[in-house]
Amino acid sequence: MPAIATVATYAILTCLWSTIFVFYLLNRRKTADYPFAAMLLSVLALDAFKSALESGYFGLVWGWQYGILSPSFQVLGRPGSLMAVKLVNLAVAAVVVARLLRTWIPALFVQRQMQRVKFEGVSQVARDIEQSFHAAFQTTPDAMCIVRFDDGVIVAVNEGYTRMSGWSESEAVGRTSVDLGLWIDVEQRKRLFEELSTSGVSRELEPTFHKRGGSEFHCSLTSRLFTVGEGKFFLTVARDITERKRNENLRAALYRIAQSAGCSGSLQELLGEVHRIIADLMPVPNFYIALYDEARSIFHFPYAVDEHDELPSVPADLEGSLTKYVFRTGKALAVDEPGFQELVRAGEVREMGAPCDSWIGVPLKTQDRTVGVLAAQCYTATVRYEAAHLELLTFVSTQIAHAIQRKQGEEALRASERRFRAVIDNASDGICLLDAAGLVRPLNPGGQVLGQGWLLDVVHPEDVATVRQKLDEAHARPSVPVVAQGRVVSADGHRPVELIFTNLLDEPAVRGVVLNVRDLSERKQLEARLLAADRMVSVGTLAAGVAHEINNPLAYVIANLEMVADERPQVSESVAELIKAAQEGAERVRLIVRDLKTFSRADERRHGPIDVHHVLEASVSMAGNEIRHRARLVREYGTDVPRIVGNEGRLGQVVLNLLVNAARWKRTRSPCGRSARAIGW
Template structure:
């Protein structure tokens, strides 16, 4: 027994593993070996008799309580990883083995602790290294896949698949790991990747797979791969996607081709030249031949002629100094100059370019573009001459000519005729608006005409009234078109003073109306004689029947009826002859014709049949009623004179819509809704030459004293003033038909006209 005990202590003391014997209850250290002293950092005599708590052996006392509890339950604790403290305070990772055994007749703990601190540090470093490797693999821009060979290279199973691989192959890691290469990417045989993996797995030599094309039903693109084998036998593929690069190269190649094509087809010359005395060309596009007559090969390196000598002799110094000044400022240059072509023609060119400087700041080349502007210069000269002619016409015209801004009517320029007619000086006009100097009779006139310019693009022959400096109102026939001066929208207005013409026109209308009244008076004189004879007869009958009250009453009634009929005719004649100012208002053309029917019957006479076919709906137009009556009367008198032996005279009205095609068949008629008035007779008719002059002033085919030749001229003028048009169809022996189109009046049209 003693020998066994001695053997135990020999093994205990000589054991290289730190060991200690402690009491179970309070952890008093009974014995320790040298290895334990080294582990704890305490001398043997400093340990014996003290408790493990006294020497603060346990870093975590909760670990000690856990070990004690497990020892009480199982009698032994194996390979428990704990932290034990060295005397210098350093903590050591240890694997603890504790067993309860009899010592000096009492149960004690025999504990052994193996210091694994170095192993822990190695494991941690290995873990850190693995984490760094995994992070590097996961975050690298290249795709990384790890495979395990199946059988004799029948296929390769995916073990790992990083984020870059997910991005390149448009698939998630979960969809790939666990599958084989040919399952996940069936196009790998055709691309050569499968064969490369087989070779590397067999010979262990890493292999680069140059750029190749991969394609399957899901993805396609250009790849480059490097495959190698790990010591574990696993295979690694590191690959990158070259699709964008190759497409960029293809696109760049296409861009270069397009650029070459573009440069070759430019209507000018792209160049690179040296800023020397001769401006030696280093490179020049094929456009040089069309521009100068010299081929690229003749200009590059001054083979046949230098660019300096192509430039017109008189312009060389100016061009050199202009470009040199721009280069000093490191600025772009733009120079216009002349060149002499190979066939000795003079051309104007616009040269735009800049200097190319080295990193040290030295000028290396001039690069730019020279463009033929000969036609442009010719047009500029023609434009200058046109502007001069316009300025002369502008100033020489006696009419009211002005240029004003579209927005507010501010004067930009006026001619002398405008100033003379208005009475203002140039200083009183310039810098002001037309509303400020109160030139318009009504401010609303300008607003209306500006709207018309915006809507229709121009105003033509609009009658307006301008107020002179002295306050007099002048009637002006005003036309205007929009023009752009710089960045401002303006109006070029041209007005002709028609005040005197308007007076003469009014007098002409009055004269012609009086002529028509005279002709009417002569026509209805016979009717009045009949009315007077009837009155005289009834008076004689009344005298004979003095004793018969009933007969007298009846005869007096007949006299009254004749008087009423005669009075009605006189009223219509007075109404027609009355002088009234023209005022366009909404008027029903049918009503005008009906009211004139009683007057037209005696005018036409008993030999002419009068027929009216008026539209069922009101034929509202915007016109002057008295002027419309004059139109009807003039056309009626004209028809009567064309049928001396009698005939048929017809007046009809209807609503019509004139489309673009039909409008093109009439002068100054646009598409829209109209009231059509047809006035026809079956009289003598007219030949083509007469028809072509029928509306001319003072033109007549009647004998002297039978007409002034103004009747149809007045009709034409009134119709045009009402916004309509009139035409005549006639043939000799087949009568005549006047067709008049008058715009339909709609609610608001009158107000718009007056604004």
């Protein structure tokens, strides 16, 4: 049994050694030698241990126990198959040991030498890197500083930091940014330290800093935390983005101005928004806009905000003012008190209004003309308007001028629309719009007489053909008015109207037939009155002629009756009564003729003294037949009424019309309550 185990053990070892050795030969150029050498040595040690078991004391024990293999102190043992296997194993082990002596042991010395050389090279590289970093730190155009994290003390700055902040390296090192007064918003500094504490990095922080001297600048900060020994520091790189911020703010301002101009609102509201927009870009506590009226050659102030100066509340020419100077020259101007005095001495301007320390103004220009001036002024030395402010206002002035012009145009258009609407709504004629099919759309209250429907549906059936013919004629003759008369059906009956068609179907702004509807009811009534008046004139003329013709024979009748009456003693009593009755009748005819002559002279332009009582009696006499069957006439005349100057015929006509109208108005009253009063003075 031990012999079988021994043979099996050597067989397995031989296969394992052979496999590892072949793999080693195939991969010795790709892999280090010592891993394979270690494995082969471990196998060789196992084989040596096996050989030791077979020889010496262990071999005696083994041989004595199993009766196999006599005791021997020779490692190879007796000649045979086991000896051949051992020889092969020893040969392989010799090759491996030779390989190790040739490559691995020298490699250990080479590796240690390389480590020493590498350490010296790293030190040199570190020195080179340090010099490169220092050069980059000092020459970069961005501001860079190294700050101790624990207390925020600055330990190093570069030239860009000095150029950007105004503080030199000797002044900044050993102090904090708070001591230097750099931060405008200290909360942003706290945010920077919080981000570095949590993540070790801070990006996209864009604070605004105070520059030494009082001006401001914008920066984009990037900071990173690092450790040196036991101390924590952070490196901050600041890039000046003042110009970028300025351009962004200008673009935003232009957009807001254009947006405000497009919104509904008055010019006053637009200019107030312009003031707020400019105030976001620069200090403008006192601000006004003066617009020029070319028709009257004066300025007016649609918007003004000022702490001290009283700007004109009414339009003025502003001769001798800085505003007029900028408008006249067409050039932007920023001036302080000494500069203003120079202009005064040069005769360009004169002192007026409250004195200010700094004034700035730009002309508001459109493509073809200057429409006004935008100006701001400051009464304290805290604000000084400089070239940058002048450039900013000049940049936005054109947009403001166009916005003002647009808003003025919109207000003028709205005013024109209001006037047009007022005229249309108060027009005596109705105005409607017809589409191509004849559908009515009223445009003013007068057009409601036709309603909102089809035109021919509201036309009197007898006039439909005429109206349709005129409408077809209007369709055939664009822009030419076509007149038609007819009647329309309304709630109170048939109303005569005049229809005027104007075909504007080809006009893009109208796309319809404009229809003017003129109510002829009053005109028809007026025509009837005029006709009646003409008839009255004719009747008056006829009455005058008849009165003249009657008056001549009537004179003979009256004269003859008077002669007969003088002979009354010679006639009987009955004949005398007849003569008296005839005289009364003749007198009555004479009075009627006289009244006819009075009213026939109504159009005469003769004026003279008039007996009012006589005129009243004549009118009552003429209206007696009209009143008799309708009302009861009561005469109440005054006494001692003087004569008045006037036209007797016209006054009589007035009284006659009053009496007749009063009698007709009383027609619906009960007989007991009907009365008409003729009241005199």
